Amino acid sequence: MTTQTRRRYVCNLSEKSLEKARLELNEDPETRDQKIDELRAKFAKEKPEVKLPPDDAFLVRFLRNKKYDVQRAYNMLLHYYEVRRKYKELFVNYQPSFYKKVYETDMMTICPGQDKDGRTVLLFKAGKWDLDRYSFDFVTTAFLITFDKLLEDEEIQVNGVVTVEDYEDVSIKMMTKFGPSDSKKMMDVFLNAIPLRYKAGHYVRQPEFFGTMFALIKPFLTEKLAKRLHFHGKDYGTLHDYVPSSMLPSDFGGQMTNYNTQEWYAELCKEDRKFEEHNQYGFPKAADVLGGVSQGADPVGGLAGSFRKLET
Missing domain, CATH: 3.40.525.10 (CRAL-TRIO lipid binding domain)
Known part of the structure; x- marks a missing residue:
C-alpha cells in the first residue's frame, strides 16, 4: 500500500456539542492538534509496526472517549487493532x-x-x-x-x-x-x-x-x-x-x-470499499512480514490469548 498523505482534523461539531465536549471530555480546540500529534508520536515510538489511518479524525474518536488522556487513548486504539488479531473470526469478512x-x-x-x-x-x-x-x-x-x-x-x-x-x-x-x-x-x-x-x-x-x-x-x-x-x-x-x-x-x-x-x-452496505481500505491499517498481516507466505499466525507481539480490562 502506498503511503497516504496525512489529513488534518476539521471540527464539524455543533456549538452545543463542542461545549459539551469541552465540559465532559476535556476537549480544547487550542490544544486538540497537539494531542493528536502526541498520540501519533506515541505509536511511532512504541508501536511503529502499527499502521495508523491518515485521517486525524479517526484518532479524535479515541481521544474523546478517553477525555484527551493520550496514554488511555493509546491503550484503547492499540486494543482496537489487537482484537482484530485476537478474535480473527470476527473480522475475516469485515465488510x-x-x-x-x-x-x-x-x-x-x-x-x-x-x-x-x-x-x-x-x-x-x-x-x-x-x-x-x-x-x-x-x-x-x-x-x-x-x-x-x-x-x-x-x-x-x-x-x-x-x-x-x-x-x-x-x-x-x-x-x-x-x-x-x-x-x-x-x-x-x-x-x-x-x-x-x-x-x-x-x-x-x-x-x-x-x-x-x-x-x-x-x-x-x-x-x-x-x-x-x-x-x-x-x-x-x-x-x-x-x-x-x-x-x-x-x-x-x-x-x-x-x-x-x-x-x-x-x-x-454500499461502503465495502471504505471498510476494505480501513482493514489495511493496524498490525501487519502475516503475509506482509513473512515475504508473502501466510503461516496462519501473526508473528508480531500483542495480547495473544489473555483477556484484560483496560482502564476506563
Missing part, C-alpha cells in the same frame, strides 16, 4: 454487504432523532435472531460494523448512544448458543476497543431465564456501566421515563409509526 441479511431482519434499528441529551437510540430485537442461521460471531460483527459507521458522526462521538433491548419471544435455546467465552469476547471488544460512549442500556420483556444469561456478562462490567443498566420487564412506562415514547416504535410502546432503518443500512 457491510456480507451482513446484509442480518440488517434486513430489523434485528437492529437506529431510531431517528436524538433524546433530550442528544444521544442516539439503538434498538435490538433479540426475538428476530434466527439462532440456526446466524451465529453469535456473525451477529456480533454486524453490530461492530454498525458502531464503526455510527462513530463517523461526531455528534454521536460526543453525545453517545443508548440501547434498548427487547427479549420477547426469545427461547432458552439462546443460552445454549451464548456461553462464557462469547460473553468475554463480546465485552472485551465492545467495552475495551470501541470508542463509543455507552450512556445507558435498557432491557424490556425479559424471559424468566434472562437473569442466568445476564450473569455471564455481569463479571465483565465496570461498576459505572452496571449502574447505567435498567430492567423494565413489560412496564413501558418506566422505559419511557428514560427514552421518550415519541422516538420509539409501537412495539416498544412508542408513538412512532413511519420509521425505517433499512435506508440507512442500504447505504451502509
